[in-house]
């Protein structure tokens with residue numbers, strides 16, 4: 001299921017990159033191709049994989065396994081609405097309700113698993129609970145829109161920041177702090193304490209940026225400071241522990257490290273667009289190119305072999321990983337550079353990122369060839 005959701009996410013991102021060439025693709029349709037069709041179902045599916053690993057418990061029940069597909073259906077409805085709003089004027093509300101039911105099922109299940117775990121649950125599980133709560137709050141903001149038309153723009157800003165920093169950011173930064181040491185093959189002794197201490201700052205940062213972007217710009221500046229300082233602390237610890245692995249040409253770590261760099265760059269671009277220097281839509285595109293692309297391709301490089309053949313790690317897993325991670329450092333450089341250029345409104349940014357994505361597709365085809373018995 002997860003390889004399929006990852007493939008859909010990459011197709012969604014490719015659709016977002018191609019959408020400017022399609023006349024009938026307004027900006028919200030373009031953005032929701034990546035986020036609502038691609039990323040939200042992938043994240044909900046990934047939570048169903050990571051939470052049992054972190055709480056050492058059984059596989060999720062069927063309703064949690066079905067949640068990513070309900071989210072996918074919601075995403076399709078949302079994109080159809082944005083492509084032709086007059087054809088089905090209330091469809092976005094239906095999409096929000098379906099997505100809310102999906103995330104509600106995952107949230108309730110994660111809370112039960114966290115409560116049932118022996119001893120304190122892994123601190124990353126609390127990051128996941130906070131992330132899912134942010135998605136739920138972002139969807140509630142959409143449901144309030146028809147009742148508060150004067151607040152439409154504020155609610156949209158609330159929705160998008162709760163989603164990008166809260167739902168995607170908290171899931172990703174929580175997971176990266178577990179995944180980078182695993183992929184680098186050496187423990188990070190500070191990871192658990194950092195996850196434990198930083199969640200309150202990450203969550204406060206998200207709420208301040210979201211509410212600040214909606215109503216009070218000064219609060220957004222404080223929230224941005226919280227997020228930037230914790231991203232810089234993670235980068236400092238990783239560069240002390242894994243400098244050679246993060247700056248390598250090949251493997252998952254350079255791509256995962258680039259995702260953190262891309263996230264940090266997007267925070268700075270966010271400050272510039274908040275200050276009116278850049279177009280906010282370019283900042284959303286930069287988030288996709290500089291952060292999501294190295295994140296998804298890096299995570300797939302390490303995890304796809306485990307997802308495809310769970311159980312004991314064999315030379316087969318290593319060879320598929322090596323194929324997917326070939327020149328991942330170069331690929332990640334193209335994504336981050338592309339994101340920065342896109343953030344400043346240059347079409348060359350999308351071209352660079354598309355080149356990186358094409359490289360990953362070629363490597364994916366080589367990896368599939370290795371999968372034949």
Ligand code: HEM
Nearest residue numbers: 027028031035036040074075078092095096099156160163
């Ligand atoms: C499927 C359920 C969803 C619904 C019904 C929904 C609804 C909306 C609505 C009504 C807007 C305002 C559009 C406009 O007037 O420009 C919006 C904007 C936005 N949403 Fe969602 N959304 C959903 C899921 C998501 C998810 C999961 C994410 C990210 C993880 C996301 C990210 C965004 C972003 C970035 C914008 C700003 C788009 C722009 O400025 O062009 N949405 N959404």
